[in-house]
Amino acid sequence: MVTRPRRDDALSRERIVDAATALLDAEGEGGLTFRALAAHLNTGPGAIYWHVANKGELLIAATDAVLNRTVPAAAAGATPPDAIRAVALGVFDAIEAHPWVGTQLTHMPSQPALRRLFERLGQQVQALGVPAAAQFTSASALLNYVLGVGAQNAANARAHQPGADRGEILGAEAAAWAGLDAGEYPFLRSVAGQLREHDDRQQYLDGVNLILAGITACAGGHT
Template identity: 35%
Template sequence: MNESKPFRGGGRDGRSNGVPGSVWLRESRAYRDAPLTRDRIVEAAVALLDAEGAGRLTMRRLAEHLGAGPTTLYWHVRTKDDVVDLALDAIFAEVEMPTAEAGQGQWWAEIRALITGWREAMLRHPWSAALIGRPMLGPNVLRRTEFLHAALTRAGFTGTDLVAAAHALANYVVGSALTEASWRQIGAPGARDAADEHIRERAGDYPTLAANLGPEDEDATFARGLDLLMTGLEATRGSAGSTPPRAGY
């Protein structure tokens, strides 16, 4: 029987093993004196990802965009996974860390500001939401994840409830951004109208869907969904020892 092996941050001699997230789990390599730096690489990678999406990002294209040879590029990053992990963490730096003053000391106001900023960053970089399922271990991500967990802890969530509340908020914002970004990337004029018309023509099969079609304000819809989620969290916070009924599946 094969025994499972622990997840390691690098391959032989500290080199990347091509596993997403491993860039954060191995020691940084000392840079040579050269105009190309990891920061420049990440900045260029984000620009390429914004322009063309993750599917077109290659190490060769990135090197060409930087006007550097592949050998120079590989001194700083070993694989495309390294580049994507670094780029993801870089865009999280755009998510402003709420202050106690801005939230007026209210946990829900601080979380709302964080989650809203998180969504805005992902929509500015529409490739990002689809990649967030990979290990997210960079400092920008972890600081904001720590902030979210700390705010929920101050609200009275502990243990499994704390983890579940954080997951609910994270999954809501990532799922919403992924859906919005996907529609925007379709880019075909009238795509939403065509989808709505498809449902209207089948109103007998989908009466509730057909009755609730109409112009959609994505920002307002997201904000209202967050309202509902936060209301549910407020109703259950601090209820240590109470166990809600499990879903029937």
């Protein structure tokens, strides 16, 4: 009988987190167990516990690792609005590629990754010259939008069967809106065509820009 060599000697926290990320991407949070992770790493659960105390710690570490890879540092010479847009798009792309990240960020508000996001957005809000009394509210509005819309887009994607055609789904919903009662749903009927044609990422960025317009108006600046 051929047996695979154990890899305990090569095991590291980074390798465990990478394997956990792969399992989360493939199976979702429910598929991440220490038994499944041990099988993926060809080791025993005890070796994993040496590096990670529990599943909660592992989820935090995996979320942190994904965001560190996908959310860029502020580019040299970037204006505060551009730096905010870069952070926002990095989070959107991270959640789109790893939908479970959105769930973790919204369900575990005290984790380091979320604090760092808030800090980075807050520093740029300060750089815009927003009055001190409005800085917390301004940064919170940005963070809540970034996390909320990103997570909602991921939830929408998970709700559809694998291989589903986005254009067909949007077309069907747009047709449903267009067929609603004109007296009860005048707005939805009027924007049905925009629903069919819109790009999620661009619409998300447009929302960030709307919030930035309000923040910079408060600061007396421009986007």
